Amino acid sequence: MRSRWNDAEARDLAPLDLLVYASRLIGAETSLVVWGGGNTSIKTVERDHRGRDVAVLRVKGSGSDLKSIQRKDFPGVCLDDLRALLDREDMGDQEMVDYLARGLMDTGGPRPSIETLLHGFLPAFAVIHTHADAIVSLTNNDRCREVLTGVYGKDVIALAYRRPGFRISKEVADAIAEHPEPRAVVLERHGTITWGATVREAYEGTIELITRAEEAIAEQKRGRKLFGGPRVPVLAPPRRREIAVAVAPRLRGLLSRHRRAIVTFDDTPAVTEFVSSVDAPALSQAGPATPDHTIYTKRLPCVVRLDEAGDAGAVTEAIERSLSEFERDYTRYFEEHRFEGARLTDPLPRIVLVPGLGMFTAGRDRRTAGIVSDMYHHTIDVIGNASAFGRYASLTARDAFDVEYWPLELYKLTLAPPEKELARRIALVTGGASGIGRAVARRLAAEGAHVVVADVDEAGARKTAEEITAAAGSGRALGLMMDVTSEASVHTAFEAAALEYGGLDVLVSNAGIAHSAPVADMALADWERSFAVNSTGHFLVAREAMKILIRQGLGGALVFIATKNVMAPGKDFAAYSAAKAAEAQLAKVLALEGAPYRIRSNIVHPDAVFQDSRLWSDEVRRQRAAAQGIAADQLEDFYRRRNLLGVRILPEDVAEAVLFLASDRSAKTTGCSITVDGGVREAFPR
Numbered sequence: 001m002r003s004r005w006n007d008a009e010a011r012d013l014a015p016l017d018l019l020v021y022a023s024r025l026i027g028a029e030t031s032l033v034v035w036g037g038g039n040t041s042i043k044t045v046e047r048d049h050r051g052r053d054v055a056v057l058r059v060k061g062s063g064s065d066l067k068s069i070q071r072k073d074f075p076g077v078c079l080d081d082l083r084a085l086l087d088r089e090d091m092g093d094q095e096m097v098d099y100l101a102r103g104l105m106d107t108g109g110p111r112p113s114i115e116t117l118l119h120g121f122l123p124a125f126a127v128i129h130t131h132a133d134a135i136v137s138l139t140n141n142d143r144c145r146e147v148l149t150g151v152y153g154k155d156v157i158a159l160a161y162r163r164p165g166f167r168i169s170k171e172v173a174d175a176i177a178e179h180p181e182p183r184a185v186v187l188e189r190h191g192t193i194t195w196g197a198t199v200r201e202a203y204e205g206t207i208e209l210i211t212r213a214e215e216a217i218a219e220q221k222r223g224r225k226l227f228g229g230p231r232v233p234v235l236a237p238p239r240r241r242e243i244a245v246a247v248a249p250r251l252r253g254l255l256s257r258h259r260r261a262i263v264t265f266d267d268t269p270a271v272t273e274f275v276s277s278v279d280a281p282a283l284s285q286a287g288p289a290t291p292d293h294t295i296y297t298k299r300l301p302c303v304v305r306l307d308e309a310g311d312a313g314a315v316t317e318a319i320e321r322s323l324s325e326f327e328r329d330y331t332r333y334f335e336e337h338r339f340e341g342a343r344l345t346d347p348l349p350r351i352v353l354v355p356g357l358g359m360f361t362a363g364r365d366r367r368t369a370g371i372v373s374d375m376y377h378h379t380i381d382v383i384g385n386a387s388a389f390g391r392y393a394s395l396t397a398r399d400a401f402d403v404e405y406w407p408l409e410l411y412k413l414t415l416a417p418p419e420k421e422l423a424r425r426i427a428l429v430t431g432g433a434s435g436i437g438r439a440v441a442r443r444l445a446a447e448g449a450h451v452v453v454a455d456v457d458e459a460g461a462r463k464t465a466e467e468i469t470a471a472a473g474s475g476r477a478l479g480l481m482m483d484v485t486s487e488a489s490v491h492t493a494f495e496a497a498a499l500e501y502g503g504l505d506v507l508v509s510n511a512g513i514a515h516s517a518p519v520a521d522m523a524l525a526d527w528e529r530s531f532a533v534n535s536t537g538h539f540l541v542a543r544e545a546m547k548i549l550i551r552q553g554l555g556g557a558l559v560f561i562a563t564k565n566v567m568a569p570g571k572d573f574a575a576y577s578a579a580k581a582a583e584a585q586l587a588k589v590l591a592l593e594g595a596p597y598r599i600r601s602n603i604v605h606p607d608a609v610f611q612d613s614r615l616w617s618d619e620v621r622r623q624r625a626a627a628q629g630i631a632a633d634q635l636e637d638f639y640r641r642r643n644l645l646g647v648r649i650l651p652e653d654v655a656e657a658v659l660f661l662a663s664d665r666s667a668k669t670t671g672c673s674i675t676v677d678g679g680v681r682e683a684f685p686r
Contacts, residue, residue: 027067061110263502287394309356366475420448433460484537643678
C-alpha cells in the first residue's frame with residue numbers, strides 16, 4: 001500500500017486540519033476502513049470556557065465517516081478527565097458515555113467515539129485506528145499469534161479480542177506501558193492501532209504495517225486454490241440476470257415481512273466465485289471480518305442450499321426454504337444470548353448468497369444495501385486471505401451478539417433522520433423527463449421513495465434522476481430509456497428496477513402524446529400512434545408492474561395519469577380522447593384484478609398542464625387554439641379562465657394528487673378518479 005501523503009497539501013495545515021486531511025486519506029482506502037469504521041485523534045492544548053490552557057483530545061465523533069469527515073466531526077474532550085480514569089479497574093458503558101459527556105469542550109456537538117478512552121490513554125500526539133483487511137486477514141485464522149510473530153516479530157503488540165470500551169482501552173495502555181518498544185498494537189479479530197509524534201508519522205506507520213501484511217499474504221497465497229475451487233457452475237451473465245430478475249421481487253417480499261427493504265443484486269466475479277465454491281457454505285458461517293460489520297450485515301449471511309441455479313422456480317423455492325431456516329436459527333441465536341432490554345427487531349438476513357448466481361443484499365435504502373454489499377466484498381477478501389494461513393476464524397457467537405446488540409453501536413444508527421412517508425418504497429414513473437412525470441418523480445423522491453425515471457428521452461430521464469440524487473442522496477434514483485410502445489423496452493426497464501432495488505411498490509403511468517385533428521381529416525397512422533402510446537403503452541407498463549407486485553406479495557399502488565378529456569372530450573381531439581378513455585378503463589379493470597393482491601389502481605385527470613410539458617408542442621398548441629377559435633398565444637389563458645377556480649394547473653399540482661394515491665394515506669381507495677383541473681363542470685366525475 002502506498003502512502004497518499006502530499007507535503008504540498010499538508011504543509012500549512014493547522015493541527016486539527018491536518019487530522020482531517022490524514023483521516024480522509026485513511027477513508028479513501030476502502031481496504032482500511034469502510035462506512036463509518038476506523039478512528040483518528042490528536043492531542044492539543046486549547047482554551048477552556050474560563051480562558052485556561054488545557055490539554056484536549058480531538059477524536060472522531062460517533063457516526064462520522066473518515067472519507068468525508070470535517071473539523072466539526074472531531075469533538076474535544078478534556079484529557080485530564082480521561083487520564084484520571086487510568087487508575088480504575090473497570091467502568092460500565094453507560095457510565096463511560098455519561099462521564100465523557102461531562103468532559104466535552106463544546107456543547108451541542110457529536111458524541112465522542114466509543115473508543116475515546118483508548119485514544120486518550122495513549123501518550124502519543126496522534127493515534128490512528130483502522131480495520132485494515134490485510135491485518136484482519138492475519139488475525140482471523142486459527143494460527144493468529146504464530147502468523148503475527150512471523151510477519152512482525154516484536155514490532156507489534158498482539159492482544160486478544162475484546163469489545164471496545166473501558167477494559168480494552170486499559171489493556172492497550174497497560175501493554176504499551178509494559179512494552180514501549182513496539183510501534184503498533186494489533187487487536188485480534190478487530191484491527192490496528194498506530195501512533196506517532198506527528199499525524200504523518202502515525203499515518204505512515206499505518207501504511208507500513210499494512211504493506212508488510214499485504215506482502216505476507218501475497219507470498220502465502222501463491223499457488224493456492226481459493227475457497228476449495230468451484231462446487232456449483234456459475235451461470236453465464238445473461239442467464240444470471242434473467243434468473244435474478246425473476247427471483248428478486250419474491251425475495252424482496254420475503255425479506256420485507258417485518259419491515260420493507262430495498263434489495264440489490266451483485267454478481268461480480270469475486271462474489272460469484274466465492275458463493276459457488278466448495279468451502280463457501282462453511283466459511284461464510286464462521287462470522288464477520290470485523291465486529292463493526294455486524295451492525296449492518298448481521299453476524300452471518302443466509303446461504304441458499306442449491307446445486308444448480310438455472311431454473312428460477314427451483315431457485316425461488318430454495319431461497320424460501322433457506323430463509324425459513326435462517327429465521328429459525330437467528331431467533332435461536334438471539335434467545336441464547338439476549339440480555340435484559342435486548343429486543344429482536346428483524347430475524348431475517350441482510351445478505352443472501354445464491355450459488356451459481358450471486359449475492360443479494362438488503363437495507364433500509366439503496367445506500368444501506370450497497371454498504372452491506374461493500375462490507376461483504378471485504379469479508380470475502382479477508383476470508384480468502386486468512387484461509388491461506390490456516391482455518392478462517394471470527395468472533396464467537398457471544399462476542400458477535402454483544403456487538404450487534406450493543407447500545408453504544410446501535411446509537412450510531414439513531415443518528416439517521418426519521419424515515420419519510422415513502423421510505424423503503426420503489427416507484428417507477430414513465431414520461432419522467434419533463435412536465436408531470438418529472439414533477440411526480442421529484443415529489444415522490446422528496447417523500448423518501450426510490451424512483452426509477454423512465455422516458456423515451458434517455459438523457460432527460462437521467463437528468464431528472466441526477467436532480468433527485470443531488471437532493472435526496474446517492475442511489476435514490478435511476479434514469480432509464482423506456483419506449484412504452486415497445487414490449488422489449490418496457491421489459492428491460494423493469495428488469496433494471498428489479499436488479500437495482502429488488503422490485504416495485506408504485507407505478508405512475510404517465511407517458512403520453514397529443515395529436516389534434518378532426519376525425520374526417522385524421523390519418524390512420526396518427527390514430528394508431530396515439531393508441532400505441534396513450535393506451536397500449538399503459539397496458540405494457542401495467543402488465544410488467546402487476547407481475548412484479550404479485551410476486552412480491554406486498555401490495556402496491558398503480559396511478560394512471562389520464563385527462564379531463566376522458567369525461568369531457570374535446571373537439572378535434574378524438575385520437576387523444578379515445579386512447580385516454582381506454583387507459584382509464586384499463587385502470588378500473590386493474591382495480592378489480594389487483595384487489596385480491598392488495599394492489600390499488602387509481603386515476604388522476606389533469607387538464608391543461610402547460611409548464612415544462614412536451615405534450616403541448618407548438619403544433620398541438622396551434623391545433624387546439626384553432627379548435628377553440630382563438631389565437632395560439634391566448635390558449636393558456638383560455639384554459640385558465642375555463643375552470644371554475646380560474647387557476648393555472650401546474651405539474652406540481654398533479655404530483656400532489658399522485659402522492660396521495662401512491663401513499664398509505666389512500667390505503668383504502670381503489671378504482672377512484674381524482675380531477676386536477678381547477679374545476680371543469682363538464683368533467684365532474686359521475
